[in-house]
Amino acid sequence: xxxxDSWARRLAVAAVVLMTVMALPGAGHAANAMPYPGTQMVxxxxxxxxxxxxxxxxxxxxxxxxxxxxxxxxxxxxxxIKIAGNIVLGVYRNDFAIRMLAASVxxxxxxxxxxxxxxxxxxxxxxxxxxxxxxxxxxxxxxxDAMATELDVIWAAIVKQTLQG
Numbered sequence: 236x237x238x239x240d241s242w243a244r245r246l247a248v249a250a251v252v253l254m255t256v257m258a259l260p261g262a263g264h265a266a267n268a269m270p271y272p273g274t275q276m277v278x279x280x281x282x283x284x285x286x287x288x289x290x291x292x293x294x295x296x297x298x299x300x301x302x303x304x305x306x307x308x309x310x311x312x313x314x315x316i317k318i319a320g321n322i323v324l325g326v327y328r329n330d331f332a333i334r335m336l337a338a339s340v341x342x343x344x345x346x347x348x349x350x351x352x353x354x355x356x357x358x359x360x361x362x363x364x365x366x367x368x369x370x371x372x373x374x375x376x377x378x379x380d381a382m383a384t385e386l387d388v389i390w391a392a393i394v395k396q397t398l399q400g
Contacts, residue, residue, distance in 0.1 A: 272369045273370065274363065274364075275363065276361060276363045277362050277394070279359060279361065279362060279398060282359065282360060285360075286352050286362060287324075287360075290324065291324070292397075293393045296393075297392050297393050297396065299327065299389060300327065301326055302325050303347055304323070304325070306322040308354070309322070319353065319354040319356075320352070320354035320360070321352065321354065322351070322352050323351050324350045324352075325347030326348055326349065326350060327347035327348060331382060331385075331386065332346055334382045335382060337378065338376045338378035342376075342379060348364075348390075349364065350393075351364065362394070362397065362398075366387055367390055368387050370383070
């Protein structure tokens with residue numbers, strides 16, 4: 236057996252496999268802007284700060300709480316780097332957390348549910364979220380589905396209030 240031929244054959248097979256994988260739709264890049272089921276995205280007429288304030292008001296007005304905030308743009312600003320505004324607001328409420336965990340402890344990874352605001356080049360902002368029923372659907376629990384349906388109604392009210400005006 237010639238060692239050189241063996242390695243050449245392996246390299247040729249690896250190259251064919253790599254080319255095949257790279258030829259698959261979406262391979263090597265994030266072509267799908269919304270890869271998860273139930274993702275909603277709405278471009279708004281509001282600026283980034285105005286949309287954030289409106290969303291936070293709507294969250295409180297619908298009996299929910301912002302329990303986490305994460306913003307790459309705020310972090311970059313602290314480093315004196317300017318990037319387009321973005322923030323993820325984690326939203327939940329303890330009674331839903333208790334029900335969620337009673338239905339499925341592994342589902343705890345999904346909480347808090349999130350809203351994402353991004354600043355557009357024209358100064359407007361976009362609101363993105365996933366329907367709670369889509370987030371919790373993989374857990375296949377009737378109790379979870381009932382809770383998620385309640386959250387869908389609250390999320391719809393939050394979005395409606397945020398976008399009105």
